[in-house]
Amino acid sequence: ATKMALRAGLRSKRGLTGVAVMRMQSPPVNSLNLELLTDICIALEKLEMDKSCRGLIITSNQPKVFSAGLDILEMYGKSPEHCGEFWKAVQEMWLKFYGSNLVTIAAINGSSPAGGCLMAMTCDYRIMADNPRYSIGLNETQLGIVAPFWFKDTLMNTVGHRTTEMALELGLLYSPAEALKIGMVDQLVPEDQVLTTATEAMTKWLAIPDHARQITKSMIRKPTIDKLMSNREDDVKNFVKFISKDSIQKSLGVYLEMLKKRKA
Numbered sequence: 001a002t003k004m005a006l007r008a009g010l011r012s013k014r015g016l017t018g019v020a021v022m023r024m025q026s027p028p029v030n031s032l033n034l035e036l037l038t039d040i041c042i043a044l045e046k047l048e049m050d051k052s053c054r055g056l057i058i059t060s061n062q063p064k065v066f067s068a069g070l071d072i073l074e075m076y077g078k079s080p081e082h083c084g085e086f087w088k089a090v091q092e093m094w095l096k097f098y099g100s101n102l103v104t105i106a107a108i109n110g111s112s113p114a115g116g117c118l119m120a121m122t123c124d125y126r127i128m129a130d131n132p133r134y135s136i137g138l139n140e141t142q143l144g145i146v147a148p149f150w151f152k153d154t155l156m157n158t159v160g161h162r163t164t165e166m167a168l169e170l171g172l173l174y175s176p177a178e179a180l181k182i183g184m185v186d187q188l189v190p191e192d193q194v195l196t197t198a199t200e201a202m203t204k205w206l207a208i209p210d211h212a213r214q215i216t217k218s219m220i221r222k223p224t225i226d227k228l229m230s231n232r233e234d235d236v237k238n239f240v241k242f243i244s245k246d247s248i249q250k251s252l253g254v255y256l257e258m259l260k261k262r263k264a
């Protein structure tokens with residue numbers, strides 16, 4: 001099954017060219033498994049190489065959810081080898097998005113916990129549906145797991161030091177209004193206007209000459225990217241060691257059960 005729809009080189013009625021729209025469609029909740037992560041990375045790599053493409057809007061084709069974050073089933077009851085491969089794919093996704101030369105806009109049309117929030121925060125601009133039922137944030141500690149330093153860095157670069165302490169230690173999930181207040185998202189709009197607003201915002205970003213914007217973006221983000229680049233292998237080892245612990249596996253199992261019970 002295709003996990004993603006991609007429309008590159010989109011020409012809208014308003015004459016916006018060179019903008020791709022990536023719609024995640026991995027039912028039910030766009031949890032980021034190895035397959036979806038790989039598809040996303042390949043698509044982004046192709047767009048980066050396509051000289052006619054200058055911008056990317058990422059959104060969801062699933063109702064009510066942008067992305068449920070990392071697929072817990074990729075980390076629960078799996079071999080250390082599998083966990084290592086999975087983590088490399090998570091790193092790759094982050095590196096590609098955070099370091100992208102394209103203008104990237106997240107059109108967040110549903111809830112976006114943990115890895116979903118991380119993915120949105122790698123973008124240059126975030127527009128979220130103004131629906132109080134939706135939430136966004138890095139809730140890892142609520143699962144009994146610890147977000148790695150580059151999740152923390154991304155959050156810190158987005159909302160600042162003190163807010164990161166509260167958000168990350170408490171594993172807070174924010175309503176769209178709260179997320180706007182702390183700067184986790186940049187704009188709230190009615191649900192049916194998320195994509196059109198993203199297109200409007202894109203026009204503004206594309207008015208800036210690419211080379212000037214790209215060099216500026218790189219200057220701001222490079223130190224954070226370099227930190228992971230020079231620690232990639234250790235980061236994989238740390239993840240595998242941490243996630244393989246009996247106590248952590250037990251926490252993930254309890255959390256998965258809670259998700260199922262909540263549904264019942």
Ligand SMILES: CCCC/C=C/CC(=O)SCCNC(=O)CCNC(=O)[C@H](O)C(C)(C)COP(=O)(O)OP(=O)(O)OC[C@H]1O[C@@H](n2cnc3c(N)ncnc32)[C@H](O)[C@@H]1OP(=O)(O)O
Binds near residue numbers: 071
């Ligand atoms: C150790 C180093 C750090 C590792 C870092 C990890 C970062 C992460 O991203 S961990 C993942 C954290 N994600 C979450 O906590 C989100 C959990 N999901 C939800 O809160 C909700 O599903 C939702 C708000 C996203 C959507 O709610 P909705 O009511 O529409 O759907 P549900 O009925 O809850 O879910 C449907 C179905 O999907 C399963 N599921 C949901 N999220 C995940 C997930 N992240 N991984 C795997 N599976 C997930 C859920 O259990 C349901 O399954 P069943 O239909 O089989 O019951």
